[in-house]
Amino acid sequence: MFIIEQKIIKIVYGIIILFMKERLFDVVVPVGPNDVNMVKMQTAFIKLNVIGYRNIYLVCYDPNVTCDGCITIDENSFPYTMKDVIAIQGKTERNGWYFQQILKLFAGFAIPNILDTYLVIDADTFFLKPTTFIEDGKCLYGFGIEYHKPYFDHMSTLHEGFSKIVDRSGICHHMMFEIRFLREIVNIVERKHNDDFVNIFLNCVNKTALTGSGASEYELYFNYVFKFHKDDVKLRPLTWCNSAGIPIRSELDYVSVHYYLENNTTESVNTTESVNTTESVNTTESVNTTESDVTDKYNHFDTMYGKITLYKNEKVIGNCFKNGDYWDEDVVRILKPYINPNANLLEIGGHCGTSSILYASMLNQSNKVYVYEPQFNMYKLLVKNINQNNLQDKIIPYNYGVFCYTGKGTMNNIDLDGGRGNVTKRYNEESHLECNFGGISLGTDGESIDMITVDDMGLENIGFIHCDAQGAENFIFSKAMKTLKKYKPVILYEDNEHVWGRYLYNTVCNAYPEYAKESKFDLKKFCMEELNYSKCIERFNDSIDTLLIP
DSSP states (O other): OHHHHHHHHHHHHHHHHHHHTOOOEEEEEEEOTTTHHHHHHHHHHHHHHBOSEEEEEEEESSTTOOOTTOEEEEGGGSSSOHHHHHHHHOSOTTHHHHHHHHHHHHHHHHSTTOOSEEEEEOTTEEEOSOBOOEETTEEEEOOBOOOOHHHHHHHHHHOTTOOOOSSSBSOSSEEEEEHHHHHHHHHHHHHHHTSOHHHHHHHTSOGGGTTSOOOOHHHHHHHHHHHHOGGGEEEOOOOEEEESSEESSOSOSEEEEOGGGOSOHHHHHTOOTTOOSHHHHTTSSEEOOSOHHHHHHEEEEEETTEEEEEETTBOHHHHHHHTTOOTTHHHHHHHGGGOOTTSEEEEESOTTSHHHHHHHTTSOTTOOEEEEOOOHHHHHHHHHHHHHTTOTTTEEEEOOEEOSSSEEEEEESBOTTTTOOBHHHHHTTTTTSOBOGGGOOBOSEEEEEEEEOHHHHOOOSEEEEEEOOTTOHHHHHHTOHHHHHHHOOEEEEEOTTTSTTHHHHHHHHHHOGGGHHHHTOOHHHIIIIISOOSEEETTGGGSSEEEEEO
16 A cells, blocks of 8 residues: 555656656666666665656666666766776775775766766665655755865865855765766866866865765765756755665655675665565565664664753763663753854864753754864764764764864773773673763774864854863863854863863873864853853853853
8 A cells, every 4th residue: 555655656746746747857876886776776665766757777886787668878887987086095995985986976977878967866865755856956965974184175176166165065865967077077177177077076085084085976066066056956854764674655765775784785674686666565564663773782762852862881871771760861951042043153172962952942943053072082972962863964973073273183992981991892882781872082093083163163142051071061162262263162171180080181191292272262252252151151050061151
């Protein structure tokens, strides 16, 4: 019955598009060695739920891969191959990741008779509801909440006119491309560098990022069209999440089934050679509704404020939720009178997003919570909690530490604020032992992170700052003076230098001795004497926090 309902909805959409005379587009799906078991089912979902397409092209590493109703294109027929990528970058485990970006960008030039507009869908992405992609002649763009600075560094290296222009991310596992705009990008870059675009694109990746994520074709195109052709494109919200399974009945518009949320893609998705039509999708009510790694590593809590996922061995915050409480609920509720609902909020040290979710409920529809979390594992959990509460358009997360300079930094690898365990091991082989993941400071010997100053963030209309940075607060605010002068936000921060977090403050000072001057920055004095704040409440709510009120 569900499949029949979906078909009826798609037919209705198709009739509407016919009468509105919206232009058709083609669909392109890059298919690598790890995608073969999934792509037959994925194309079934495309046929069922993508409205307004003409052809589905599978750009395959193996030309013998076929799906009913799809056209297979050998990736070796493109003007650039994997060998070209290896020749430029050297052989790394990420060559294929960069190569698929080239395939997406050049599909419009390499596939014979492809339409001028084409939709790229990642092979692990499944549209669950009938979805249109053109409205009033304009391509529609979904969005995500990721922020990865190397992508934008790469863009500006391609051309100084390329920059982040949208406060959302273009990384959402699909993208509408128009050949006319792609041709503009290629011409601009080639004129500047006097070389072939692919050579430039790959050579502009920072050498330190070759084995990581140093470029994004989605962010490049997304920000280009919204900067230079904003009247020809349109943002539209779609609800989606990263998942380890494919729920058939869901309130989501689509899901992306990522490797880091699965133990084994082939087994958990349970695809077979027979799955190649829309009818065969309805074999069960859902295809793996459980996330395999969640069983081992995570606890889930349904709270009055939303769904919260935590590591099972999360010591302090975890125990709070296990006791039926909501972490920091009392503090945030007391803060409500100080939060301007018509301004944006900056949270430094976001952990998994428990406070972010509360703060988001206090802001008006158009205002955002910008949250910075340095630990990559915790950042992924933050994104998960944002997604599963459908707050992608409200909470904007960044995988950055905040400090007194913009550049590289290091976390401490010892849980000083908990059981003094090895942080790396507590995320992995010692996950059965407790750790206060919310209490990890900057330091030495830990995770390598990207760091940014508050003034370098370029955020607008900041009405409130919550800073929980485990001893780095003085350093952080020493390079936030421009922002503070401009917006005079209410500030809640941990005073670790003078209260009982002195050992965390000393750890940061010892790890970054060259910033001794910044370590002595007096935020209270600056706000009260230079900015004429009206009130300073120390030990706010009988805690380590200080509240500064303009």
